[in-house]
Every structure is written in C-alpha cells, then in structure tokens.
Amino acid sequence: MLDEKDNQYVIEPLIYRTICLFPNMNNRKVSCRLLAAYRSFEMPFKLFFLSLLYLLSVVAPVYAQRYSYTNYDIKDGLAGSTVNGMTQDKSGFIWFSTETGLSRFDGTKFKNFRREDGLPSNETFAVYADTKSRIWIIPYKNTICYYWNGKIYNDQNDTTLRKLRFTYEVNGIAEDAAGNLLVETQREAFVIYAGRHTVKFYAKVPEKYEIGGLDFKPVAGVGGRFPATMISARMGQNFNYLAHPDNRNFSKSSAAVFFSYLDSSLAILYNSTAPAYYLKLPREARVKIVDDSIVAIMNTPGNGARFFNIYRKQFTAQFLRGYTIHDVFRDIEGNIWFSTKESGVFKLSPAVFRSFFFTTNPIPVAVLSIFKCGKELLVGTNKAQCWKLYPTEGLNFSRINLKDNERSPLLKSSWEEPLFINYASSDYLHFAKRRATDIKTLMFFHDTVLISNCDGVFLSNLRDGTLLKCLHKGRATCAYRHEGLYYIGTLNGLYTTTNEGEEVYLGNSNSLFRNRISSFAADKEGTLWIATYENGIVGYRNGSVTVNITQTNGGLNSNICRCLYRSGNTLWVGTEKGLNKVDMTGIEKYKVTGRFSMADGLTSDIVNAIYVNGPEVYVGTANGLVRFNETKVPQHSICYLRMTDIRVSEKSYDPEAPSFELPHADNNISFEFVGISFLSEGNIRYQYRLRGMNDQWKVTSVPILTYPSLPSGKYTLEIIAVNKFNDKSELMVREFEIRKSLPEEIWFRVLILVLITGIIWLLVLARFSMAKKKEAERSRVQQQLLELEHMALRAQMNPHFIFNCLNSIQHHIMQQDTMGANIYLSQFADLVRQTLNNAPRTHIMLSEEIAYLTSYMELEKLQIGDELSYSITVDPALNRSKIKVPNMVIQPYVENAIKHGIGRLAAGGTILVQFRLQRSTNVLECIIEDNGPGMAQTLAMDRESKRLHASKGLSITQNRIQTLNQLSGSQNKINVRLEEVSPDAINKGTRVILHFPL
Secondary structure: OOOHHHHOOOHHHHHHHHHOOOOOOOHHHHHHHHHHHHHHOOHHHHHHHHHHHHHHHHHOOOOOEEEOEEEEOHHHOOOOOOEEEEEEOOOOOEEEEEOOEEEEEOOOOEEEEOHHHOOOOOOEEEEEEOOOOOEEEEEOOOOOEEEEOOEEEOOOOOHHHHOOOOOOOEEEEEEEOOOOEEEEEOOOEEEEEOOOOEEEEEOOOOOOOOOOOOOEEEHHHOOOOOOOHHHHHHHOOOOOOOOOOOOOOOOOOOOEEEEEOOOOEEEEEOOOOOOOEEEEOOOOOEEEEOOOOEEEEEOOOOOOEEEEEOOOOEEEEEEOOOOOEEEEEEOOOOOEEEEEOOOOEEEEOOOOOEEEOOOOOOOOOOEEEEEEEOOEEEEEEOOOOEEEEEHHHOOEEEEEOOOHHHOOOOOOOOOOOOEEEEEEOOOOEEEEEOOOOEOOEEEEEOOEEEEEEOOEEEEEEOOOOOEEEEEEEOOOOEEEEEOOEEEEEEOOEEEEEOOOOOEEEHHHOOHHHOOOEEEEEEOOOOOEEEEEOOOOEEEEEOOEEEEEEEOOOEOOOOOOEEEEEEEOOEEEEEEOOEEEEEEOOOOOOOOEEEEEOOOOOOOOOOEEEEEEEOOEEEEEEOOEEEEEEHHHOOOOOOOEEEEEEEEEOOEEEOOOOOEEEEOOOOOOEEEEEEEEOOOOOOOOEEEEEEEOOEEEEEEEOOOEEEEOOOOOEEEEEEEEEEOOOOOEOOOEEEEEEEOOOHHHOHHHHHHHHHHHHHHHHHHHHHHHHHHHHHHHHHHHHHHHHHHHHHHHHHHHHHHHHHHHHHHHHHHHHHOOOHHHHHHHHHHHHHHHHHHHHHOOOOEEEHHHHHHHHHHHHHHHHHHHOOOEEEEEEEOOOOOOOOOEEEOOOHHHHHHHHHHHHHHHOOOOEEEEEEEEEEOOOOEEEEEEEEOOOOHHHHHHHHHHOOOOOOOHHHHHHHHHHHHHHHHHOOOOOOEEEEEEOOOOOOOOOEEEEEEEEO
C-alpha cells in the first residue's frame, strides 16, 4: 500500500507527466490541486485515479520541454554503452569505467584501455583519481589496479599491489591528507601508506573503529560504500553504524550523509548533537554525492536521476527520465555527467538549455519562425502548424488548430482563395496560400503589407487586400523596406528600388550581392544588415558596403547565414553551423562575442529563426525549439593543455618529459596533444611555434604536429590552447635536440678535412714527385744535351786553337827557325796536355785557369816576340784552389785581344788580365785589357780588308756562355761586357769584363 511518503516518488511524477499533455494549464497549480484531490480520496478511488493517470501518461503523446544533453556512446569512441563509474583527474581528463573497458575523454576523443593494456578485466565498475594523478580502477575481480604516466600497474608489475590479497570484491578507495590510501571490501580493509610501499591489513571492521588515526576522505569527492569511521574522524568522535556496517556512504560536505542499501534509507547528520534527518527512498535506489549540498538519487531502473538538496530538504530537479543511471558527478566546469546502462554517458551544460520538440515521431519538425503575441510566443513549424508557447507558465505549449471552417481571411487579393497564418517570425507574419507555395516574408507598415513569395514581391493593402504594386517578378527569398527603399533578396542576389520605382541589381556593383540573400535586419544607426549564403553578413548604408562579417573576418560559425535578429546593440545571426552573437557598438564592434551550437545544447546547428526577450533567447532549429538564458551561459572556462603522445619514428616517448634528445636518424617526430575544455566541445584552436626552425606563431585546429625530417639542432616547441571563450592555457614547452649526424660533427669534419687534406697532399706530393721526376729526367736529358753541346763547342774550339798553333809552328819551320820551332812545339805540347786534361771538365780551378792562360800567352809570345807583353794579377782575397771558373771561356777573349788587338799594332802591345772579387754581389770579375786600336777601328779595318767574318773562337765562346747559363739554372748568370779603355786616345784599347757567379 502507498503511504504519504510515496507522494514524492510516485504520485507527483505521475501527475506532472499527465498534465504535460495539456500545456495550456498552469502546471504547478493543477498538480497541487490534483495531489490535494488524491489525498482526499478513499483508497479505492485513489487506485482508480492512479490507474487513470498512468493510462493517460502511457497512451497519449507528450509534447514537453527537455534538457539539452550531449550524449556520448560507442559510436563516439566510448569503450562500452554501460558506464558504471566516472571521475575527473587533476589534468582535466574524465575517466569512465564500462563493462567493456576503461575510457579516457578529453572533450574531443576517447582513448580506451582493455586487458591487453594491463587491466585485470575488461569489466570495470568504479574509477577514482587521487592527488598524485593516479587513476585507480576497480574491476569485477578481487583486485585493483591504477593508471599512471601512460601505463597500467597491476599485481603483476607492481610490488605494492602484489601485497594486497583480497578475499572479497573491492567496494571503494579513499585517501587521507597525507596521501595514504584506504581500500575496503565487505569484510576487510587495507591501508597503502604513501611513499613507503607498505600495506597494513585489517581483517574485521568493528562497530566503532579508527584505522591508524587516519582522516580518510573520498578520492575526488566520489561516494562509495565506505565505513562511517571516515566521517567520524572528521567530526571529532566515532558514531555507531545506523544500519548494516557494509552499506554506508558519506559526503565531503560539512554534513554527514549515510545511506543504507538494505532498507533504502538516507540519513543526514548536520552536526554531532542534532538528530539525523531521514529520507525514505524507493527500493533499489542508489545515492551519489554531487557536491556539498546535492545528493543525486538514481531511482529504480528507467526513472533517471533526481537531485535532492540536503539543506533545503527537497527535490530540486529530475533528469533523464526513462534511463537507468549508474553514476552522477559534476566536473570542474560545472557540467553534470550521467552514466547510464546501455546508453553511454550524458553531459548537461551549466547553461541548462531547454529543448522543445513538436512531435513524438522520430522525424524532427523544424521550427521556421518565432513571433511574440501578447504574453505568448507563436512558433511556426514546417508542417504548416502553429504553436502557442507560454513562457510565464513553465514554458508549456499547445498547438493552434486552424480548421477549414475557422479560417478568417486576413488578406484579400485577386488570388482565388484567401491566405491564412502558416508560421510567424519576429518582426513580420508569414502567410501561405492554400495549396500554393509558402509566402517567404511579410512586412507590415501602416496599412500596407510587403509580400515576397515564389512569384515575386508585391505591395498589398492590409485592409481590403487589394494588390497595390508588383516590385519584382520572379522567385524571391525575402523582402524588406528600409528608409523608404525596398530591398529584394533572390537566389541570384540583391535588388533594390530607386525613388522613382526602378529596380536595380546591386550585384553589378558589388560581388557580395551576387548570391542568395536570406534575411534582413536594420539597426539604430541606419545600417541595413543583409544575410547571404556565401559571404556572411553585410552592413549596407547610404548606398555602399560598410562592413562584411565572415568566418575569417569577425568569427562567424559559417558564411552561410539563414536568419537575422537585432536586439538592442546585438545582432543575432543564425547560420548552418549554429548561432552567433555579434557586438554592434562595444569594444569588439562587429566581432562575434558568442557562439552556440549543438555542443552547447542546440537541437540542431541549422538555425532558422531567432527571438530574444531580455536575457531569454529562443532559437528555432531544424529539430525543434531551444531556449536558454544568455546571462547564465558561461563566458569563460578552463583551458588545459596536455601532451598525450610524442612519437619518433613510430616509437612513443614520454609525453610528460620536458626535454629529450634524439639520434640524428630519428628526425621524424610528431606531437599529439589536446586542449581540455568540455564547455568548448572540441572548439579549440592551438597557437604554436617551433623555435629553432621558425619563431613565427602559427594557428591550427588539429591537435597534432608532424615534422617529418628535421635537421639536426636544438628546438623548443611552444604550444598554447585557446578555447571557444578565447581563454588561453598555460604555455606548454617541450625542448628537444636532434643530435648531429656523423658528417655534421666538428671532430668528424676536422678528421675528414685532415684526411682529405692528407690525401690531396699525398696526391700533390705524388704529382709533384712524378713531375719532379719527369722534370729531373727532362733536366737530365737536357743536361746531357747541353753537356754534349758544350763538349761539341769545346771540340770546335780546341781544334781551332790547335790550328792556330800549328800555323805558328809552320811559320817557324818555313823561316827555318829550328830552335824556335822546337821551343814552340815543346810549349805547344805542354799546352795541349793541359787542354786535354781540362777538356772533360766544365769548370776548373782558378789556379788551373791562370796556369793555362800563362802557358797560352807564353806560347803566343814565342810567335809574336817581344812585341807582346802581358800580366796576370789576382785579388789576394781570392782562394785560387777553391774558386772554379768555366773552362775555355777566358782564353778565347785573351786570344781575341792578341789577334785582333795587339796584332794590329805596328809596335808591341800589352795584355792585362785581372781577377777581382766583388764582395757586394759575390761575383768573380775577370778583366781582359789590350792597348789595340779599339773595337770600332778594328771593325773598320776588317771592312777594308774584306775580313768581315767574326772570330770563330769568340762565337763559340758566346754559345758556350749561353749554354753554361742554361745549365746553371740560377738567377746569377755569366755576364760579358765590352768597352773601350781610352776613348780619347788613338789606340783606344778594348776591355772585356766577365762576371762569374761564385
């Protein structure tokens, strides 16, 4: 039998569900009256009344408002559809324990873990996060494990967990202020001491107990079946159990919350002296602490979750009716998460978007227009239906039925049938002709209505319906009157009319007006705002474009704009990708200051109509109506940035490492990261730069950076995440170095340089050696050739001298001077012997040269007689036995002085030979002087006697000197200079000066 306490859990929900069928009613008043009537009934009438309410609530379709949830399931990457537990770690990730694995969610994608990753079992029923960012997982086995720094630790790879031997399944985990962990089962408890890797076992939980004096509290505020001792340590004394010691829960609030799973009773203890407050709950109810003042009660399967305020002592809201809820928690952004059986998880944003659906069919009904009429809102849908919404009465709504016999002509015209209301808009009514194409727009001013439809744009008299004027022929999408001119939107662009009524196509003068025009709105400054299907929205004033707001220039969700609504200094823009709020006069003038999409709670991103009434915003989408309070929409949120993976040549590196070093071959590196902001629903962009390559900041929406072939060097990657509210994360920095390749190392380059230099040097040496050998060979051959030539020249000179001597001997014989011939012949023989001895040598000693010249001049003196006198002087500084002079070079000049100098004198002559040392130049100077007629007179005498041929011995000597100079190879050469001794005398004499390098 039902008692009075059942009113809260059975009767009230059933009454509320039933009266939702009648939206015109005041729900609260009617529900109170029905409940009062129910209480006044006798038991048989109560049963009949309940049966009637249940039958109505089940059979009749219900058009009701709903919360706008975001649902995540297997299709989105969740490991399993049945989610048992949830938690959020310090990094911002949300973890879900499912029946088929563990999932980590970053707001965009899921990362799943299963047995192959280290879980003892794929089926997990609870998950907790401790202060050290470890994620503790309780599987459906007598064990526990935890995730930390990318790895799952279990009793197979963790020595501390190996010490835990559970007899029963683990119920829960708690942590104290020192980081010690309490792990409790149905009949035992374990304490894992932080930092010591030691475990203490308690075999039995007493009625009153303290575990080591530790003040345990739940990890991340998540409830579980924990003993009452965890609360008593906080409140200063121990309390007896209120029910079975294995079935208790507690809160992190100042009040202690106890829940008995045996009798479904909730006890709340506000202080140590006041009596506890008891709340009887339905059977099989589950309790979860959401925050310090709210307890989420998951009712029997299929009844969703109800929130109970422990201080107000009343239920405040009910969520997800029809679903079985396993867990509820509120994240750090204020979103409330619900884990369900077989339906994944649901997220409810703190803005609390309310949705209205005008059908019970799975096919959605689109809202096309919204219009305020008195205190109600008229909502038009795409099935020629009009609905009346009651904002002041709980936002209930009802359908306006327009029967054929109830149509009242609102507009008479030359058309065959009258027009009737089809749907409404914020500043004009929409009409449609029966069995005809819908009229696109109507705009009223005075007693005239501006109509646009598929046939054109017309002006009609509102009183009698007569057609006044046709402004445009052909299909039109919208029409608007602004500052006395008419603006006509078509599929092909924008037209306007002049004061004279002529139609002008504005697309000819501006390309922004050459595509479809969808809506108009005007602001207080006189700007006409035009929504286009390709170019965003355009501000047009005084015949020119003043501003163009697009995705890139202003931040619209999309350049395809479907509707406009101006409210004060704000322009609301409906696009195919959500709703935008544009500031018209503020600091961010003509910039989007608010973006709303399905991720925030819209039922569809296709926005067809907008109406704003103060802070309340009504949005007509392709899937119903949405209402939200703009002032309650968060303007800021968290924005965490986490590195999730660093992959180098298909190998993973620790993503938390602040710096690392890579071999040169591993220069294919990618960084995977994520910006966490659940209110942004993945609408996060990233600013990044890689210092060492480019210091310029770049922007991307893809949370991965790949550098396939980085050169060696030091790099610093800097990344900042920016959420949809333009909140920035902390700067994330990762430093890394790609080591130089072997050819890039300095020592290797030096070594290679040395080797190359050595090789080149060896090659050059070899080349020089070969060249030197070739040159030596060539020089040797040339030397041989020169020596052969020298020998040939000496062979030519010696016979010439001998011929001259023989002539002299012949002269003595012909003169019958036997004595003279014998003496001459004896001296000649001595001279020939010296000549033969010196012939093989190129150079002879100075002493030998002086002896040879003396023998020669003595021999000449025998031939000439006393008419020849000579003298040979030697510089005392000269060492005659060490200084060498060329053989047979001086003698020809002495011979020439005797034959051509003294031989031309009537009287005797003198030959002077001097050897001197020039110390400044280290040269041996040999001077040969005669007192003959001189060079010029001798040449003239030769011409007169027709003796023009040069001396054979002298020419040979000159050739020998040239050869000797070539053989020497030095810069100092044998030089010969001739000059007159006494230019003013009759016998000028001749001086021959020879320089021999020492």
